[in-house]
Amino acid sequence: MPTHRDQFFSTFLETFGSWRPDAVIFDCDGLLMDTESLWTRTQEMVCDQLGIALDRELRHQLVGLPASRIGPLMAQRAGAEPASVIKQLLDVNELLVLESGRPMPGAREIVEAMGAKVPLAVASNSARRILDVAISRSGFESQFTATVSAEEVAQPKPAPDVYLAAAEALGAAPGKCVAFEDSEAGAKAAVAAGMNVIAVPHMASQEPLAHAFCGSLESRDLLAWVAAWK
Structure with a gap:
């Protein structure tokens, strides 16, 4: 069950145990990109x-x-x-x-580490034109199998549509995906899609519901968890 930030577990290994994702789906603005x-x-x-x-x-x-x-x-x-x-x-x-536009701290490293293990996608509330510019500025666009914009689904976040579309594009069941989010609306969308959610909130006003939290994508616990994936 997802929790608020003040109830998070100390490490991802403790949170997820032996569970490993078949795919990873990232939000873009404020999560992958400092936009x-x-x-x-x-x-x-x-x-x-x-x-x-x-x-x-x-x-x-x-x-x-x-x-x-x-x-x-x-x-x-x-x-x-x-x-x-x-x-x-x-x-x-x-x-x-x-x-x-520039990548958030740790974004390049975590995308490369995860991309070496499982397919990756981006599910964004941005318009397609903005998403394309942001991804092109990232320098790691080749790591993503698919990118989904809010313009390409019926309802934007907090509805689950963008996450469901991204999972479908990756050929992965939503329950086998982990989603990364920084906002309440985004986390709500990923939870509604049936995904395991890791929140990386950078705004004090945001209290997203998630299964795990970390201070940034540079988290050593996060990298250790990814390194343990088979």
């Missing part, structure tokens, strides 16, 4: 352009949501056209990611 701050900056810039405040309540409401969901919320406050705001968000974010 979450760029997404926050994007929201700030667009709110400023629209003349509305990005207050604490709105910030928390928007965490983990795609532009297709954020745009209408901002548009409602601003009295603007949702489609226009969505385009503003994507245009600004694509430029920022192209200029400044």
Whole structure:
């Protein structure tokens, strides 16, 4: 059963025992790529352009949501056209990611270690154009068998659709997959898909439900667990 961060086990070996995944599915923004701050900056810039405040309540409401969901919320406050705001968000974010997107600490190493053992995929709430730019900036895009964008499924996270689509693309049963997430919405999606979830939350406001937690992808416990996979 997934737990909150204050209830996590001390090591992955203790948490999962002899269980090993058949595949691994990663979130992208804020997990593999240090682009979450760029997404926050994007929201700030667009709110400023629209003349509305990005207050604490709105910030928390928007965490983990795609532009297709954020745009209408901002548009409602601003009295603007949702489609226009969505385009503003994507245009600004694509430029920022192209200029400044970079891998999170430990991302290259853990992707390479896991990719040597099992097939990997990315399941993202980003639009396809943003996901492609982020992955191209990562330097390890060749490690992924599949990438799934929220635009390619019926419902974005917190619905399980992107994770189910990624598992199908890998030919793996959802229950045989481990998913890596940093947000409440993303972890909820992976749990709903029936996957084992490891959370790497970097925002104090986020308390995702997960089966295990680690401070970063540089975790020695995480690397030791992967090294033990047969």
